Amino acid sequence: xxxxxPRLCKEGEPLEGRKVLDFVLRSxxxxxxxxxxxxxxxxxxxxxxxxxxxxxxxxxxGSTLVLRADHPSWAQIALMxxxxxxxxxxxxxxxxxxxxxxxxSA
Numbered sequence: 265x266x267x268x269x270p271r272l273c274k275e276g277e278p279l280e281g282r283k284v285l286d287f288v289l290r291s292x293x294x295x296x297x298x299x300x301x302x303x304x305x306x307x308x309x310x311x312x313x314x315x316x317x318x319x320x321x322x323x324x325x326g327s328t329l330v331l332r333a334d335h336p337s338w339a340q341i342a343l344m345x346x347x348x349x350x351x352x353x354x355x356x357x358x359x360x361x362x363x364x365x366x367x368x369s370a
Contacts, residue, residue: 299357299360303324304321310356311342312345315338318334318335318342319331319338319339320332324362327363328363328364329353329366330366331365333368339367342365342367349365350363350364350365
């Protein structure tokens with residue numbers, strides 16, 4: 265029996281990663297133009313390759329960016345870079361109004 269849902273590609277053709285990602289984001293009603301979503305997509309560039317595996321965004325509460333580090337040492341390193349992180353976020357996403365960082369550690 266044939267699937268009645270529209271396919272992302274023609275039968276027998278490989279799926280393109282970007283099309284799959286766009287489909288999933290649309291189905292979850294996530295718009296990559298929304299600054300709150302965009303900051304998540306750009307997080308690795310903002311935080312840097314060294315911290316990226318260890319420091320993740322939890323949420324944005326008002327003007328505070330809440331982060332979680334997987335170890336207190338990574339939390340401390342991220343907090344030492346707080347000024348740089350806030351400057352990048354303020355420059356790239358001024359509409360978010362983020363003024364401070366709150367750090368949680370595992």
